Amino acid sequence: MSGLCGWLGAGRRRAGLGAPAGAPTLRLLRMARELHRFDGAPLQTLLAAGGALAVAAHAGSAHLYSRDGLLVALWGRPLLAGIGVGGDVAAAVAQRWQERGLEVCAALSGPFALCLLDSVNSQALLAVDRAGSQPLYYQCGDGDLLFASSLSGLQAHPQARRELDPQSLYNYLYFHTVPGPATVRQDCRRLLPGEYLHVRRGTARRGRYWQIDFDEAPARPFAPQRAEFLGLLEAAVRRAAGGHAVGAFLSGGTDSSTLAGMLGRVGGAPARSYSIGFDVPGYDEMAYARLAARHFGTLHHEHYVTADEVVAAVPRIAAVFDQPFGNASAVPAFYCAQMARADGVHRLLGGDGGDELFGGNERYARQAVLARYERLPAALRQALLEPLLFRLLTGERPALLRKARRYIEQAVMSMPARLESYNLLQGYGPRLLLEREFLAQVDAGAPLAQLAEAYSRSDGLSQINRMLALDLRFTLADNDLPKVNKACELAGVEVGYPMLDDALVAFAARLAPGQKLHGTRLRPFFKQALREFLPAAILRKKKHGFGLPVGHWLQRHGGLRGLAFDSLSDLKARRIVRADFIDTLLERQLPQHPGYHGTMVWVLMMLEQWFVQREAANQPPEEAHDELEIRQG
Structure with a gap:
């Protein structure tokens, strides 16, 4: 995955008078080694009095500046207004910082992680992009700041806290990942999408420089809207592809098929596509990937993952993740990326983000059906239906009545608790699953409270947009992006997400709610806009992905x-x-x-x-x- 790391002030007191002259450099080196342990990216460092940073990144993804005690490093493919592609973006960020301070964060776009150290004025600025595609962890304490793009990189510094956080372990069992801003280590935090951390003379302030802004105005005329969308999509793929030997994940779904087709268009040659299958009934969707590959004339590659390969991959997957991670589809994502790397591809494009922007998850339709119950007259619900199903009809009930009762049980739950009605940890029961001593150290209600707090921020919007905002925060930034990032890091491949291009995200936010979910019909605008581009069978298929049997x-x-x-x-x-x-x-x-x-x-x-x-x-x-x-x- 590569990334950046360093500190401001850390190590000054502990180094002592007898510390070796090269101690700061050695500490930095040990942190930086964790960044390129799997992909072998080149390392660069910057040092100044009281501050240090390092960047591990392949060509085009490392941007550094150093002058008069001001150190700037960006990892990724950032864009800054007024600076063309190939310009010195790090120097421009340094100048913008000196002129406008924290406003520099909002001026940046594209995928990036930023660190700015001003050792003369004892200031630091950390920031990550609007999708959170480039992670950044940090620890503040005693006036010092440690940071790294990987938690293991941060942990390599001798002042990093190493105690495990029981609440985060509980949250892992609830979400199957550790949601930010907490981490599995006490006092180590992660920046959320669109956030920054400003440290000035030992005082840290966390803030948000961007959040998605949904516009729920009526739908605009379709034809010009479609033309704008296709133009933005093509530009996003062109930017994400860059000059690398590039290919595309191809599951056969609408997003991956769209990107594979667009990649061929912008490259002027057949795109290279990569698909994973399983020789297990109900799990293999290779037929759709082959359909898309034939339709767009891609140079297609396939691999069927076996159980033996899963056994071989499990320890490696566990090693590359900084925190416990339970999404099994990381395994097929790794083998897909490994296949691409063996084919000479250095960068893969993934379709992640399309569902969360344009309304593609099946649960959006399911929740729309449940929401209809709220629109029934209260008297009908409370005086007739609920008493009938919950009190009068006891004992053995026909299947239809059992189904109706289950529907109402979910429908009367408030959002977002309703989304978690099938949560595994809740289903088993924390008291039956967890040791009493461990459970006493945690707040069992914290995960749902975290979801509710995030959901409340979009109060006043339509249900579909509120769910999209929630999924951008949790499903995407905490689960899907780390999954693909780490799988590709393990395979030695960079990854880009054209669907998360800032201009495309802003476009999706302007779509009317009914263009994302119409009744129970998912992503109607997206599918209609691509009706002449994608095969009809792919537009009709249900979402599947890289589910592991x-x-x-x-x-x-x-x-x-x-x-x-x-x-x-x-x-x-x-x-x-x-x-x-x-x-x-x-x-x-x-x-x-x-x-x-x-x-x-x-x-x-x-x-x-x-x-x-x-x-x-x-x-x-x-x-x-x-x-x-x-x-x-």
């Missing part, structure tokens, strides 16, 4: 079953998950419903594997001998 293989593949069972057995000793729950899960529940309970087996297996990999990584490191380009500020 975990439950199927846990039942039938001895290697994966053994890895999972051994991992969960070892997890018992950590006193987080109850031993009797693990026994029941493996011995009784998994055989009864492999597809459902297999998800929790995977989540717990990846938690234990993350512990194992972190313990191995925390062994005393060998002395570093990397060659760095050192520049004094």
